[in-house]
Amino acid sequence: MTRRATPKLGAYAGLAALGLIASLVLGLPELAVLAAPFAVVAAAGLALVETPAPFVELELERNRAIELDELQLLVRIRSAVGVEQLDVFVRLPDELTVVDGRNPVAVRLEPKEERELEYTLRCDRWGSYLVGEVGLTAHDRFRVLRYDAQLDLRTPFKVYPRPEEIRDLLRPWETQVFAGNQVAREKGEGIEFADLRPFVPGDRVRRVNWRASARRGELWVNELHAERNADVILFLDSFTEARREDESTLDRTVRGAAALVEHYLEHKDRVGLVSFGGVLNWLIPSTGLVQLYRIVDSLLDTEIVLNYAWKDLDIIPRRTLPPKALIIALTPLLDERAAGALLDLRARGFDLAIVEISPIPFVRAGRREHERLAYRIWQLKREALRGRYERAGIPVATWDDERPLVVALEEVRTFRRQARRVRV
DSSP states (O other), X not given: OOOOOEEEEOHHHHHHHHHHHHHHHHTOHHHHHHHHHHHHHHHHHHHHOOOOOOEEEEEESOSEEETTOEEEEEEEEEOSSOEEEEEEEEEOOTTEEEEESOSSEEEEEOTTOEEEEEEEEEEOSOEEEEEEEEEEEEEOTTSOEEEEEEEEEEXXXXXXXXXXXXXXXXXXXXXXXXXXXXXXXXXXXXXXXXXXXXXXXXXXXXXXXXXXXXXXXXXXXXXEEEEEOOEEEEEEEESOOOBOSSOBHHHHHHHXXXXXXXXXXXXXXXXXXEEEEXXXXXXXXXXXXXXXXXXXXXXXXXXXXXXXSOOOGGGSOGGGSOTTOEEEEEEOSOOHHHHHHHHHHHHTTOEEEEEEEOOGXXXXXXXXXXXXXXXXXHHHHHHHHHHHHHHTTOOEEEEOSSSOHHHHHHHHHHHHHHHHHHHO
């Protein structure tokens, strides 16, 4: 794809024009004599110049990558006429860094010559980007004219979050009716042992526990836990974030959500998404590889949008939060609207767990005494909020620089096991 170049006068033509104008204004013919050599060079350049029309192709190694991946970008340039100097600049998003290759770069093209420019790009941050805007500046031999062109060769490019380590998933209190990998509380067809009971007509022989039957002198059969799937909703708080130069709480939220989505879908569960913030975004629970790409693509579009309107759960479509669903909230607990919505979810009877994306590593206490005091009061308020959640029966685990996500999930499982004992 090419664009028409816009010619601009070079230095020689500009000096010649300036000398002629000055001679006319000041009435000094000597200035015209001084400008004559520049005019000769400009005239020669205009007589010999050929308008360049370079043809540019751009090729990305692939259109998807993961954070910190490196990939190749190839730019092919050819021109029907010779170009003495062609300056090539590929405009890239700030999140993509050139680690190998010169950008911008100046090349010389012979007539009908093809040149290939290779770049190695590093994906520094997840997101959806358009890559391929190329700026060209061509100069003729005498530097009389300059030709500028902007080529729009942009192609969609997606960078997925780097995966976080997850070992065991959170199990919901209640499962759904479809087959899956979650061990249900209900008894039925499965492989997990639940209990023993006396044999009744209609029981299958293969379920007879012969050891127990021999010990008791009558037939006893095994009861098993059914294996069902679960509905899991990821609740992302996108009202606000805490940020430092290279990372933010939103980055960790997206990485954690992407890892949870992948693992739950591998276990045949239905997974949905609610991004609750300045802009509301949701996906109805579903399963399969298509759902994985839908959710991950939606995560790439997650961003913080400033909004002062008060929002509650009533704006979320009902089908997005099905009954018996396990809701995992990823939140920095910085906005009162998100904090209130989570308590409302629990009050409505949803199975809720909170993974706090701690903003403390992103905030520094000031040097002055009143700044340190304000920082301490802020920390105490956060502890009080976590205590309020725990009193409501909501497990809260903190994910920060010192503890990986797998440790935070284990804290949630521990809280839920203890809560289950209390219920029993």
